Amino acid sequence: MATLGDLRERIDSIDDRILDLLAERAEVAVEVAHAKRAANATQFHDPERERRVLTRLQAKGAGRFPRDAIRVVFREVMSACLSLEEPMKVAFPGTEGAFAEVAARHLFGLAARYRETGTIEGVFDAVRAGEAACGVVPVESSTDGSVTLTADALIESDLQIRQELVLDVAYCLFSKAEGLSGVARVHGHPHALSQCRLWLAKHLPGAQIVQTVSAAAAAHEALGDPSAAAIGSRGAGELYGLPLLRERIHDRAENATRFIVIAPADAPATGADKTSIVFSVQEEPGALRRVLAIFDDAGINLTRIESRPSRQKHWDYVFLVDLEGHRSDPRVADAIERLRARCEMVKVLGSYPRSTGAR
């Protein structure tokens, strides 16, 4: 049997070969950048190509090497190669350690340049001003429903949805307190507090609940005061060096947030896509039912419908719909045309590949 020393020598030599291959890949990525410049490409980042690379490699597999890890490794390899071409600039709301950052890093890797904008509107502004190539914003939570700030910003903006990601959201409680009995105050973002409401009522009934603007602000409170606790992602706690008191304190075991990537243009068809649209209907009885029948007649599945105040008139609403299919599918294109004939306003917010989810 080989000794531990022998096996480690073999691992060292395999790692050297991996490094040589990475160096070779980096050289090719630099050549890709030259080819793109020669073709006057405006975008170096190519999410469709990245998706094809990840799908192909995961399907191919690598013996015993875990399939999920293939995604993580190649996500970082491509993020690093892209940084040699042109670093990707990505905006997200909130501060470091927020779930929007977790989603952004999952999609764009460690080598992208991240910009915290503080607010959801700030993400839209940064992308519109060209300060970021794209932005990652939450659009709905499986527990709290729609993120209305995002819905309203989408309705008003010319930016398009080009990707989505459903992220498993797990909240932790961090504190310098020895145990739960030492916690007098719990600080958290309103979304975090709302998603952990029952747990807090049961386990910390006497604690004062304090809303903060971000997970980072909550962490700062807990850093400075041993009788304070903060709610946040595991990553946020690690980032701020706070001891973990309890894990998975959210009320619903299945707690996910859907994030979208907004950019100047949406995505080409992949065969498994969704399209988001917003429309307003005339104020007459049965108008909404007749409009929805267009999708029904075309056999198009609606995955979500939501109404928002139009902000033009009192008690006037617009409807946001997510449907299965790409806007270039003849069936979808035809339904949108029929919608235009019936509605006062129709705006396509973008077509994008359906999320396969991330944990």
Ligand SMILES: O=C(O)C(=O)C[C@]1(C(=O)O)C=C[C@@H](O)C=C1
């Ligand atoms: O194929 C390309 O267009 C590349 O730029 C290479 C590469 C990669 O590393 O594989 C890098 C960045 C792109 O977003 C897609 C893929």
